[in-house]
Amino acid sequence: MPTNTTEIIGQSQPLAILLVMRDFPYPTTDGSRVDMWNRALDLKAIGYSVDVIATFKEHPKPAELRVVQEKVDHLQIVRRKRGPRQMIASIPLQVESRKSLRSLQLRRAYDVLILESEHVGTILDNPQLKVRSKILRLQNKESDYFRQLRLATRSLWRKAFYLMEEKRFVRYTAKLIKLCDILWFVSSQELAKFRELDPQSAKHTLFVPPSVDLSHMSQQPLISNRVLFLGSLGLPNNEHAVTWLLEKVHPLLLGREGYLLQIAGNTMGAPLKDLRELISRTKKTEFIENPSCVDYLYSDSSVFVNPMLQGAGVKLKTIEAIRFGLPVVSTSIGVEGTGLLNEEHVLIADTSEAFAKAVGRLLDDRKFAARLVQRAQSYLRTSFDGQRIMRASIESLAGSRNPSISELLPTPRTGGAG
Secondary structure (H helix, E strand, O other): OOOOOOOOOOOOOOOEEEEEEOOOOOOOOOHHHHHHHHHHHHHHHHOOEEEEEEEEOOOOOHHHHHHHHHHOOEEEEEEOOOOHHHHOOOOOHHHHOOHHHHHOOOOOOEEEEEEEOHHHHHHHHOOOOOEEEEEEEEOOOHHHHHHHHHHHOOOHHHHHHHHHHHHHHHHHHHHHHHHOOEEEEOOHHHHHHHHHHOHHHHHOEEEOOOOOOOOOOOOOOOOOOEEEEEOOOOOHHHHHHHHHHHHHHHHHHOOOOOOEEEEEEOOOOOOOHHHHHHHHOOOOEEEEEOOOOOHHHHHOOOEEEEOOOOOOOOOHHHHHHHHOOOOEEEOOHHHOOOOOOEOOOEEEOOOHHHHHHHHHHHHHOHHHHHHHHHHHHHHHHHHOOHHHHHHHHHHHHHOOOOOOHHHOOOOOOOOOOO
């Protein structure tokens, strides 16, 4: 890990943080956006000066820009670029498409740079960047993530592309890790795997749970028979999960009076032809595309489902559903790395029959569903206080205190099925 040699800002001034995001964080229509947005709010709440650089595919609306501008000290947005040249680059497409970060005008020097995943690594090539310490936020193990996408798709050309991205991320991530001072893992399980391969890494690796607004835990009436899935529908692993839900689980619940399955989320510009056709011909379903506000979706529902069959890292949709006050039925993959336990915080099921039975159980026993939510929210309050963990980590880097990073806070449980 590099040593910090440059003095930037005196300790009498608030620490200056540069947060570089792989996507525009608002509105918070998927788990990654929730995590990035809440982290910016947490860092401001601690008292730091926070500048944000966010890359985007579709230009944010003026109202969305204003929301972010009002909460941070300075905002810059950078369009992602994709084309044939990016496809054949030596670095991952997700990184190459954000290479404009290399030439972006930067307005000041910083104490700490936080990279929101490897996708924004090209900011380190910017000659104007002056920063004392660098933190890499690891949302997923990207090579594993693209391997899972490769397994999920039936398209041969997509399989080839995902394989290429998988191999490129293996090389790029290894290089980027060496350039950063601290690694913030979103998944306690992936942190444990990383430390097992490199026992010396405990000095510069830390479990930083998804940023959750612990001050606003909701309670829902749980009186309807509506079941909700909310996630990034433009991602192949989510599309695969929803297809399994519609084809294998949903038919087992159709006999319930008043039952309705709501499929909602950010389509990310993907056509989703097959999924749209499947939803249109399936009874008792509703499709909510790119919702500008998600609060009403949670309040109108009584069960949240996370039917993920492939994926890496923490599935933040599960955490957000709990925060919004819904009981969760999930596959084992859907709670991986969270420490949430079966029957104590959520219901876990990995077959279509067991999954449907678990949904029915929550619809039939509202008192049990409410207790499940209560215990899950209590667990989040004790184990997902990301603000406290981030502050300890950043202040350690800044030199105001110097504990071993591995001793800052205990790592939460990695169990799932329990």
